[in-house]
Amino acid sequence: MSAVPGLKEDCEELLGAFQQADTVRFERFAELWRERRFHTVFYGRIRALERNKLTKTTLELAQQYFLPPYSFQIRVGALYLLYGLYNAQLCQPKQKIRIALKDWPEIQKFQQDLLDSQHYDAAYVFRRLRLARAFHFTAMPKLLTYRTKKKIEENYFKEEFKDPSNRVNSLITNDVLEELMNIHGHYQKMKCVISADKSQPDKALSLIKDDFVVNLKDITLEHQEWQQNRRKLFRNAKETDETENKKKEGTLLESEGSERANALARIKYKSYSAVVEASKSRRHRQVQLESSETGSSCGKSPSKKTSRRPQPERRRGEMQVAKETVTRHIGMPIITEENSDE
Amino acid sequence: STDMLMSSEKEEDSDVIPEDSSLLTLRIRKKDLERREETIIVDRACRQETLTYEMESHATGKRPDNLTDLIEDGELLLTLNIFYPVIFQKHKDHKPYQTVLVLGSQKLTELRDSISCVSDLQIGGEFSSQPDQAPEHISKDLYKSAFFYFEGIFYNDKRYPECRDLSRTIIEWSESHDRGYENLQSVKMEDYVFNDLSLKIGFPYLYCHQGNCEHIVIITDIRLIHHDDCLDRNLYPLLIKKHWLCTRKCFVCKMYTARWVTNRDSLAPVDPCFFCDVCYRMLHYDAEGNKLGEFLAYPYVDPGIFN
Numbered sequence: 001m002s003a004v005p006g007l008k009e010d011c012e013e014l015l016g017a018f019q020q021a022d023t024v025r026f027e028r029f030a031e032l033w034r035e036r037r038f039h040t041v042f043y044g045r046i047r048a049l050e051r052n053k054l055t056k057t058t059l060e061l062a063q064q065y066f067l068p069p070y071s072f073q074i075r076v077g078a079l080y081l082l083y084g085l086y087n088a089q090l091c092q093p094k095q096k097i098r099i100a101l102k103d104w105p106e107i108q109k110f111q112q113d114l115l116d117s118q119h120y121d122a123a124y125v126f127r128r129l130r131l132a133r134a135f136h137f138t139a140m141p142k143l144l145t146y147r148t149k150k151k152i153e154e155n156y157f158k159e160e161f162k163d164p165s166n167r168v169n170s171l172i173t174n175d176v177l178e179e180l181m182n183i184h185g186h187y188q189k190m191k192c193v194i195s196a197d198k199s200q201p202d203k204a205l206s207l208i209k210d211d212f213v214v215n216l217k218d219i220t221l222e223h224q225e226w227q228q229n230r231r232k233l234f235r236n237a238k239e240t241d242e243t244e245n246k247k248k249e250g251t252l253l254e255s256e257g258s259e260r261a262n263a264l265a266r267i268k269y270k271s272y273s274a275v276v277e278a279s280k281s282r283r284h285r286q287v288q289l290e291s292s293e294t295g296s297s298c299g300k301s302p303s304k305k306t307s308r309r310p311q312p313e314r315r316r317g318e319m320q321v322a323k324e325t326v327t328r329h330i331g332m333p334i335i336t337e338e339n340s341d342e
Numbered sequence: 343s344t345d346m347l348m349s350s351e352k353e354e355d356s357d358v359i360p361e362d363s364s365l366l367t368l369r370i371r372k373k374d375l376e377r378r379e380e381t382i383i384v385d386r387a388c389r390q391e392t393l394t395y396e397m398e399s400h401a402t403g404k405r406p407d408n409l410t411d412l413i414e415d416g417e418l419l420l421t422l423n424i425f426y427p428v429i430f431q432k433h434k435d436h437k438p439y440q441t442v443l444v445l446g447s448q449k450l451t452e453l454r455d456s457i458s459c460v461s462d463l464q465i466g467g468e469f470s471s472q473p474d475q476a477p478e479h480i481s482k483d484l485y486k487s488a489f490f491y492f493e494g495i496f497y498n499d500k501r502y503p504e505c506r507d508l509s510r511t512i513i514e515w516s517e518s519h520d521r522g523y524e525n526l527q528s529v530k531m532e533d534y535v536f537n538d539l540s541l542k543i544g545f546p547y548l549y550c551h552q553g554n555c556e557h558i559v560i561i562t563d564i565r566l567i568h569h570d571d572c573l574d575r576n577l578y579p580l581l582i583k584k585h586w587l588c589t590r591k592c593f594v595c596k597m598y599t600a601r602w603v604t605n606r607d608s609l610a611p612v613d614p615c616f617f618c619d620v621c622y623r624m625l626h627y628d629a630e631g632n633k634l635g636e637f638l639a640y641p642y643v644d645p646g647i648f649n
Contacts, residue, residue, distance in 0.1 A: 006366035036364050044371045047387055049395040093402055093570045138565035140543050 004057050007041070011062060011081065014038065018077040020235075026121040029080040039088035048091075055095040058085055067103055075110060076122050083125045086134050096136040097129070104137070180213045390586055398582050406574035413573045418446030420536060421563040424457055426585065426645070427555055438585030441562075445578050446537040450497050454488055454531065454549070456579040461555040463643045470604075470639040473623065474631075488551035490531060490559070492539050494523075497531040508550060589646035592618035594625070600642050607637035616642060 017032050033039075046054060062085055065078035082097055089095060099107065114123045129135065188210075209215070378385060387395070406412055425439040444453055469475065487505045490497040496509035509528050516523045541547075541561055549557040567573070572580060589599045593615050600616035607615055609625055617625070626634055 004367060006368075006370045010365045010367050038365065041365055041367050043368065044375055047391070049387070049391055049398070052395075052398070096568065096570075098565075133569050136565050136568060138563060140563070 004054060004061070007058060007061060010036075010038075010041065011065070014081065015065060015074055015077045018080075019071075019073055022073075024073055024076045024119055024122060026080060026125060029077060033080075033084055038084060041085075042088060042090050052091055052095060055089045055091050058089075059095060059097050063097055063099075066107075068106060072113070076114075076119070079122060079125060082134075083129055086129065086132070094134070097134050098136050098138050100138055100140055177213060177217055180216070184210075184213055393586065394583065397584060401572035401574075401577055401580055401582075403570055404572040404574050404577065406576065411575040413445065413567055413571075413575055415567070417567040418537065419563075419565055419567050419571065420444050420446065420561055422453075423560045423562055424549065425558040425560075426587075427459065427461065427557055438587070439583075440581060440585060441583035443578060443580040443582055444536060445567075445575070447535055448578060449535050450490055450531045451499060451501065453536075453579050454490070454499060454551075456581070457549065457557070458648050459551065459555060459557065460643055460645045460647060461552050463647070465641045465643075468638055468640060470626075470637055471633060473627065473639070485552050487553070488531075488549070491548040491550070492541060493547075494526055496526065496528045497534060498528055499531045501532055508553060584648065587644075587646035589644045590616050592616060592621050594618075594621040599644055599647070603640050603642040605638045605640075607639075608635045609637065 014032060014036060018029055021028050021032070041058070042051070042055065059082065062078060062081045066075055066082060068075075070078070086094065086097065111123060111126055114120075114126070420443070422442045422444060423439045424442060425437050442453070442456065485504075486499065486502050487508050488499045489507075489509050491509070496513070498507050498509055499505050500507075507528060509526075513526045513528060515521075516526055541564075543561050543564065545560070547559045547561075549559050572578075592598050592600050593610070593612070595618060598618035598620070601619045602617045602622040603614050604610055604617065604622075604626075605614050607613065607626075622639070626637065626639070628634055
């Protein structure tokens with residue numbers, strides 16, 4: 001499909017503004033939409049045939065932002081954008097949004113995420129689109145056309161919209177950590193069984209660092225947090241010179257991040273007992289635990305206007321645990337050197 | 343949650359682009375429109391555009407009179423591009439095609455019947471001596487065989503006793519030496535519906551009829567049937583796009599489409615020369631119907647006849 005000139009820029013500008021606003025509320029999106037009077041994008045004397053083609057191309061362009069690898073906020077923005085464009089189009093009967101078979105499970109998962117995180121307005125918008133029969137369920141995402149292209153356009157993803165590629169997190173997932181904890185537990189028990197003192201493993205058998213699982217998780221969290229800060233800084237430095245404090249106040253983690261953080265908080269809670277035991281034999285090593293967010297700890301009311309994930313509950317849970325130091329990392333995190341022994 | 347905050351509050355003319363738009367799309371479009379206003383004298387849809395639009399949308403939303411013909415939910419809709427066999431120089435870059443919508447539960451034979459190709463209408467034979475006896479049977483009736491080729495299987499039309507297995511030659515050829523095509527099979531076209539086939543989207547397949555008239559068939563889209571589509575089963579396979587071919591006109595009157603073509607004609611200025619029926623008879627035969635001059639004449643069917 002031939003591209004509509006200027007449309008990609010306009011959409012990206014709107015989605016960028018939405019991302020800046022750091023929220024997923026529909027009212028905010030609607031304000032941005034009305035500011036730009038986006039519904040006029042279909043205006044101009046266009047005859048019926050071309051209008052059909054134009055609308056189809058527009059919806060196809062907007063639909064691309066609705067799928068991974070874009071970040072959660074951009075995807076919600078794309079959902080709102082699709083809703084707006086679908087309703088603002090001038091074609092009769094309305095042109096539909098194409099959804100490929102392979103994308104449908106992801107979209108269902110997305111909808112489930114929306115419901116779980118209580119973003120009912122986004123879920124409602126999605127439901128409205130379905131009720132209005134706005135979707136064509138197709139085998140392939142793009143309708144094929146057969147014209148020899150003068151040049152092949154590269155489809156590039158706007159870097160800032162993309163989720164930060166979290167290789168570390170995808171390697172060290174919840175499951176991996178739980179497995180490690182289990183195996184570690186078994187190992188300790190095994191050592192206890194074969195050593196003379198049944199409650200504690202023999203000193204001679206201490207060949208590994210006992211709390212390496214906890215450390216691993218901490219390092220992972222640290223990395224994630226560093227990455228987000230870096231992204232935020234990058235964005236700030238590029239655009240306006242707002243004070244950084246304002247930006248840092250609400251860290252908007254992606255939904256996967258928050259789920260993972262929840263689960264990791266659980267593991268952390270469980271593993272604190274292990275830490276306490278080990279510290280007796282490892283007094284010379286500092287165990288440094290960091291919290292998983294940088295934001296100031298002022299209480300935030302989870303109002304509907306500014307959407308935050310259910311962070312306050314989690315934070316309170318973590319506050320209860322003793323031995324917690326809150327550190328801020330702006331530059332590269334410094335990994336504390338540990339004396340290797342045994 | 344909130345609803346349609348999108349639409350404008352006051353009455354707006356959707357033809358007018360607002361002056362102070364912040365959208366890049368609109369600024370570009372405005373420039374384009376201004377340019378069009380300056381250069382084009384009369385700015386309205388030409389015949390071709392009207393035809394294309396009509397064909398695309400004429401069947402949307404149609405419902406059948408008879409409820410048994412209503413298409414069920416969950417039916418698949420395939421979009422096929424069937425390419426014309428004519429090869430003109432001007433079609434080098436974009437070969438013309440027609441687009442057909444077909445239901446998943448329809449048989450292959452229904453598609454075959456709906457493909458209109460000019461070679462089906464050809465009448466073989468030289469008829470300069472007996473112009474009135476140009477036979478009624480066209481090639482479509484004489485040579486009824488046809489096949490589709492999808493994914494290594496030839497679907498032959500075997501509904502009539504005259505139909506032959508055209509694919510047999512190909513299968514024998516591929517089996518004679520190890521040519522790298524495994525397992526070509528031949529089955530009957532009328533036993534299969536589209537839902538039974540395994541297909542690739544965008545991959546060229548073949549439809550062959552008349553022994554040597556070959557059309558490339560490409561499937562561009564498969565999707566579920568939708569509320570706004572035409573739900574009358576009798577209208578499928580539905581033609582939604584057709585390439586407009588200019589017809590050749592009679593050399594004499596330049597008005598009517600050519601129906602005869604002559605070779606080695608002493609009365610004609612060029613070879614081959616095209617005539618409409620009236621001009622042909624007036625030029626080549628006298629009042630009694632005797633042949634004048636030496637020539638060979640064949641009935642001609644123009645590819646643009648389906649316009």
